[in-house]
Every structure is written in C-alpha cells, then in structure tokens.
Amino acid sequence: MAEQPCPQSGCSAASTGKCLEGLALEECPHWRKRAVPAAPKRAKPEEGIALRDAEALSAAETATVMGRWPARLVVFVGDVESGKTTLLATVFELFGAGAAREHRFARSVTLHGFERRCFEARITSGREQPATRRTDADDEPRFLHLGVRKTANQLIDLLFTDISGEHFAELRDRPSESALLPIVKRADAVVVTLDGLMLSDPTKRHACVARSTHLIRSLGEVGALRRATGVQVVITKHDLVDVGQANADDVMFRFSKVLPITNAPTLGLHSTAARNGRGLTWGNGVEALISTWTSEFPATDQRLPQHLQSSRAFLRYGAWEARPHD
Amino acid sequence: MIDEVRLLAVGPYGSGKTTFIAALWNALMDADKSALAVDSVTDSDKSYLAEIRDRWLKFEPVGRTDVDRHEHIELALRTDAGQRLRLSVPDISGERVERHVIDRSWARQFDELVSQCTGLLFFIGPEVKDPHRLDDAQLIAAEVADVAADAASAPSAQSVQAPLPEWTADICATQVMLVELLQLMTERRAGHPLPAVVIISAWDIWRDQTKGPRNWLRQRLPLLSQFLDGNEQLPCDVVGISAQGGDYTSEQQRDHLKKLAPHERPVVDDGQAVSHDITRPIASLIARMARPNAR
Numbered sequence: 001m002a003e004q005p006c007p008q009s010g011c012s013a014a015s016t017g018k019c020l021e022g023l024a025l026e027e028c029p030h031w032r033k034r035a036v037p038a039a040p041k042r043a044k045p046e047e048g049i050a051l052r053d054a055e056a057l058s059a060a061e062t063a064t065v066m067g068r069w070p071a072r073l074v075v076f077v078g079d080v081e082s083g084k085t086t087l088l089a090t091v092f093e094l095f096g097a098g099a100a101r102e103h104r105f106a107r108s109v110t111l112h113g114f115e116r117r118c119f120e121a122r123i124t125s126g127r128e129q130p131a132t133r134r135t136d137a138d139d140e141p142r143f144l145h146l147g148v149r150k151t152a153n154q155l156i157d158l159l160f161t162d163i164s165g166e167h168f169a170e171l172r173d174r175p176s177e178s179a180l181l182p183i184v185k186r187a188d189a190v191v192v193t194l195d196g197l198m199l200s201d202p203t204k205r206h207a208c209v210a211r212s213t214h215l216i217r218s219l220g221e222v223g224a225l226r227r228a229t230g231v232q233v234v235i236t237k238h239d240l241v242d243v244g245q246a247n248a249d250d251v252m253f254r255f256s257k258v259l260p261i262t263n264a265p266t267l268g269l270h271s272t273a274a275r276n277g278r279g280l281t282w283g284n285g286v287e288a289l290i291s292t293w294t295s296e297f298p299a300t301d302q303r304l305p306q307h308l309q310s311s312r313a314f315l316r317y318g319a320w321e322a323r324p325h326d
Numbered sequence: 327m328i329d330e331v332r333l334l335a336v337g338p339y340g341s342g343k344t345t346f347i348a349a350l351w352n353a354l355m356d357a358d359k360s361a362l363a364v365d366s367v368t369d370s371d372k373s374y375l376a377e378i379r380d381r382w383l384k385f386e387p388v389g390r391t392d393v394d395r396h397e398h399i400e401l402a403l404r405t406d407a408g409q410r411l412r413l414s415v416p417d418i419s420g421e422r423v424e425r426h427v428i429d430r431s432w433a434r435q436f437d438e439l440v441s442q443c444t445g446l447l448f449f450i451g452p453e454v455k456d457p458h459r460l461d462d463a464q465l466i467a468a469e470v471a472d473v474a475a476d477a478a479s480a481p482s483a484q485s486v487q488a489p490l491p492e493w494t495a496d497i498c499a500t501q502v503m504l505v506e507l508l509q510l511m512t513e514r515r516a517g518h519p520l521p522a523v524v525i526i527s528a529w530d531i532w533r534d535q536t537k538g539p540r541n542w543l544r545q546r547l548p549l550l551s552q553f554l555d556g557n558e559q560l561p562c563d564v565v566g567i568s569a570q571g572g573d574y575t576s577e578q579q580r581d582h583l584k585k586l587a588p589h590e591r592p593v594v595d596d597g598q599a600v601s602h603d604i605t606r607p608i609a610s611l612i613a614r615m616a617r618p619n620a621r
Contacts, residue, residue: 025384048431048432048433048434049431049432049433049434049436049437049514050430050431051426051430051431051432051510052430052510052513053430054427054430054495054506093457093459095548095549095552096457096499096501096502096548096549097457097459097548098544098545098548098549098551098552104552104555104556105505105549105552105553106552106553106556106557107509107553108505108509109509111498111502111505111506111509112495112498112502112506115493115495115498115499115502116493118457119493119497121459121460121461122457122458122459122460123458123459123460123463124455124457124458124491124497125460125490125491125493126490126491127460127490128460129460130459130460130461149552149555149556153556275461276461276462276464276465277461282459282461282462
C-alpha cells in the first residue's frame with residue numbers, strides 16, 4: 001500500500017521512511033499532517049428519497065399528526081405581542097434545556113418550526129437582546145407538534161396553534177365569519193394570553209382584559225367552546241412585571257363573569273416568565289401550564305364553582321406562586 | 327440466533343466513526359484479542375482500512391475524510407458463537423448525514439440500509455452546537471461585573487454589523503439535528519424498532535468530568551437524552567468511547583499511549599465498567615437484539 005506523501009517540500013519520507021528533518025516520523029509535525037486517506041469510492045446514488053419537512057404544519061397538514069396520534073389541540077389566543085409565540089417557544093426551550101421536571105420530550109414532527117421560533121432569543125441570532133419574531137398577519141394558521149412523556153411513561157401528543165394576534169379581532173367581532181372558528185371548536189384548551197405590562201398600566205388594563213373576555217364570550221355565544229374545553233388565562237411577561245394579586249383577582253373575576261355563557265367548565269390562571277428577570281428564571285410557570293395540558297382533560301387546574309363566590313377562591317391553588325421552572 | 331445481523335453506523339461530521347473503524351480493524355486483525363472475526367471485505371475496503379489502521383497505530387489522526395468522495399465501508403463479520411453480521415458505514419465523513427436533515431432527502435441506497443438494518447451504531451462527537459440563550463449569557467456576564475461593565479462601555483457590535491442572520495436549518499442545535507435524524511430513520515422503518523448503541527466519541531475528554539456517558543448525554547444533549555429515554559422505537563445503550571485512547575497532541579498522553587499495546591489503547595465506558603475492547607458496543611448491540619423488549 002502506498003503511503004501518503006509528506007507535505008514538507010523535498011521530503012521523501014513516504015518512500016524512504018526517513019524524515020527530512022531527522023525526526024522520528026511519528027514525531028514530525030509535517031508527517032502527521034499528511035492528507036487523510038480517502039475511503040474507497042462507490043457509485044454516486046442515482047436517486048434521492050424525499051423526507052418530510054420539519055416546519056410548522058398547515059391546518060391540512062395536521063392530519064398527518066392527528067391521523068397517527070390522538071393529539072390534544074391547544075389554541076393560543078391573545079392580542080398582538082401578548083406573548084403567544086414566545087410562550088410556545090419557551091415550552092420547547094424547557095425541554096431543550098432539560099429544565100422540565102415532570103415531563104420528557106418524546107417526539108416532534110415540527111422541530112425546525114420550534115427552532116425557528118426560538119432563534120431570536122439565542123446567541124446564534126447575533127442579537128444583543130432576546131426577542132421573538134412576530135407571527136406575520138399574512139401567514140395562515142400554523143401548528144406545532146410536541147409529544148411528551150409524563151413520569152409514568154404515558155406519551156401525550158400536543159398540537160399548538162401559532163396564529164397572529166391580528167386575526168383575533170375578527171374572531172371576536174364576527175366569529176361566524178372567521179376562518180379560525182373550526183380550529184377553536186376542535187380545541188381541547190384555549191389559552192388566552194394577557195400582556196403583563198398592559199395589565200400593569202391603568203390606562204391599558206381594562207381595554208386589554210375587555211378584548212379578551214369579549215373574545216371568550218363571543219366564542220361561547222356561537223357554541224365554539226365544548227364542554228370539555230379548558231379556558232386558561234396566562235399573564236405573560238412575569239419576568240418584567242408583577243401585576244399584583246388585586247389585578248390578578250380582577251382578571252379572574254371578569255373572566256368568570258363570561259364563563260357561564262360558554263360551555264367551558266374550567267378556568268385556570270397562570271403567570272409565565274419567558275426570560276430571566278425580577279429574580280425569576282426563564283420558563284417560570286410554564287411547566288405548570290404544560291401539566292394542565294397533559295393531565296386528564298378537561299384541564300384539571302382551578303375548577304370554578306357554578307356561582308362565583310370569591311375571586312380569591314380559585315387562586316388558592318398557588319398557580320400564582322413564582323417558583324423556578326415550576 | 328438471528329440469520330444475519332445488519333448493523334448500520336451513522337453519525338455526523340467529526341463524530342469519530344473513522345477512528346472507531348480504524349481501532350476496530352486493528353482489533354479484527356489482532357485475532358487473539360477480538361471476539362469478532364472477519365468473514366469478507368472487498369479489496370478496496372481492505373486497502374482503506376489498512377491505511378487508517380496504520381495511521382491509528384502511529385498516533386496520527388484518522389478522521390475527517392474528504393467529503394467529496396463517496397465513502398462506504400462494508401464488513402462481513404462473525405462472532406465467536408458463529409453469529410454472522412454485516413457492518414455498513416455508508417458515509418464515513420458524516421457530512422452527508424447532516425445534509426439529510428437540512429436538505430430533507432437522502433439517497434435510495436441509504437434508505438435501503440436504514441430500512442433493512444437490524445441495529446444502529448449512532449455516533450456523537452465532542453463538538454456540540456449548544457442552543458445558548460441570550461438571557462442566560464447575559465446572566466453570566468452580569469455576574470462578572472467587569473465583563474458587564476466592559477460590554478456596556480464598548481461600542482455596540484450590532485451597530486456595525488450587517489443585517490442579523492435569518493434562521494436556517496444548518497444552524498440548528500446539535501441535539502435537534504440528532505433527534506431529527508433518528509426520527510427520520512425510525513419513520514422510514516414503518517414503526518419497526520431499531521435497537522441502538524449511542525457512542526459518545528473522544529470520551530477521554532469527558533471521562534473525568536462527568537458521571538458516565540448517560541449523564542453526559544443528559545447534561546450536554548438533554549433533548550436527545552429525553553428522546554431516547556423510554557423510546558420503544560429506539561431501545562438503546564449509551565457508551566463513551568475513546569478510540570484513540572487519549573489526546574495525541576498532549577505529550578504526556580502520547581507517552582502514556584506508547585507504553586500500551588495497541589489493543590489496550592481504546593477506552594470503552596458503558597457507565598458500569600471501563601474496558602479496552604472496541605468490539606464491545608457491537609457485542610452489546612447483538613445481545614440487545616436477542617432481548618428486544620429489554621430496556
């Protein structure tokens with residue numbers, strides 16, 4: 001077998017076995033840099049096999065997931081920039097960082113869709129501050145898939161929507177005309193995101209809550225919420241602001257007022273932090289939310305009494321408590 | 327006994343497949359020290375294997391071959407117990423493996439190997455693209471006050487940069503790329519389980535810094551670790567292997583390795599015990615196939 005030639009000019013070590021510089025061959029830095037031997041050649045493949053992509057799914061493409069696994073559909077609704085996509089990205093990041101305590105990642109056919117949504121909060125994005133790219137109002141509804149295992153190895157598939165906040169005005173004001181209505185009708189959980197910064201601003205708080213309660217009321221009026229649908233209110237940006245107990249109570253009070261109009265039997269309140277801030281670690285509150293989606297459905301977080309007694313009554317379960325990666 | 331065990335060795339660029347094959351070929355040529363024997367190998371493969379073994383014996387790096395060449399090694403082997411097995415290494419460089427995930431296609435030949443193999447040797451290299459979060463980086467910087475102050479006073483890097491990069495699949499975190507590759511492979515097998523051994527290469531780098539290969543996987547590639555944990559489609563063992571035995575660029579380690587017989591150089595750590603038997607992952611994979619339901 002022929003030796004690869006030494007890259008040192010004038011050195012014939014490959015044929016003579018002697019280093020030009022008088023070194024033992026294994027000690028010579030030039031000899032050790034010889035070209036790596038090429039593996040034997042085979043014929044180039046003549047034809048390729050196309051593989052499925054890993055981007056977020058269109059509504060039609062969700063059939064590929066739903067047909068294989070009985071996935072639970074989690075629909076995020078909320079104002080523009082209320083943190084829907086950031087929350088979705090944080091759910092995935094929790095698994096990617098190994099920070100989830102009671103759940104393990106099992107599968108996803110939309111890994112690139114998740115990665116794309118996580119990108120601007122990562123160093124590789126070249127940004128100085130973490131961000132999330134806004135979901136384009138022109139985009140059709142997209143869905144992300146995540147299969148997770150719980151401690152008993154039970155595998156649960158979740159489908160999340162990623163829909164621009166611009167679309168929810170029509171769903172709120174003219175639900176019967178909205179293309180989103182069939183999606184909401186199929187939802188196992190409707191997650192209403194409220195921007196914590198808005199809730200902390202007295203000039204914006206009431207309008208912010210009113211838009212969302214109006215949306216839930218409208219969905220109830222057209223029968224879009226099933227008996228099994230859980231409605232969850234998530235106050236986002238907890239890393240930036242604590243909206244305070246009184247505000248949180250008020251939010252729940254106002255949602256509870258519209259709930260009897262709907263069929264939805266449960267209402268939950270959560271707060272989440274997608275970034276580090278105010279002593280909270282990113283992901284705070286997110287696994288508690290995941291737990292409600294992987295529990296027995298309908299979501300088993302705070303169940304409301306038929307007649308509202310005290311708004312504090314359904315905050316007593318501690319979802320409001322801030323714990324790292326809770 | 328299975329009629330013929332078909333093993334497929336897959337791993338991305340720099341994941342240590344070539345060095346593993348070089349050390350394996352050395353073990354196979356040193357018949358007294360190996361539980362495996364060679365049944366057949368083509369002349370061209372034999373020539374290539376002899377050359378990488380030669381480099382391995384001389385403490386020269388053997389990995390990272392030229393991606394433009396089509397590379398495919400196939401070995402027909404036999405165990406002491408007479409079990410026949412075929413080991414296919416369809417893409418030694420591993421460059422194509424990453425392209426499968428990025429380009430969303432692979433060659434029909436590779437597809438056939440994936441469909442027909444009965445066991446997988448899945449290689450992971452030491453260079454990992456972590457999905458570092460900006461806010462975590464900021465937290466670390468803030469803890470180092472001087473660094474934070476310097477950063478605050480320095481001109482913004484962003485202000486002099488070109489437009490920020492767009493996301494593309496080739497900057498995916500390593501763990502996402504690996505999970506996606508395994509998902510695609512299992513999907514193409516129409517649900518048939520694929521027993522596997524996950525090989526963490528260059529284990530000499532990590533061996534003293536972590537409590538076993540499974541723990542390393544949990545810490546460095548948590549998404550992949552979770553994906554494998556409890557996965558009925560991919561029942562697997564995880565081993566750490568240093569096919570070189572140490573870092574050739576370290577004089578101290580080279581001196582140590584020179585004192586060893588070649589077959590004693592590889593380090594194979596399955597989390598329970600450490601040995602020098604480079605054929606052990608193959609033996610454990612064959613054993614796992616004999617008990618497919620065991621985890």
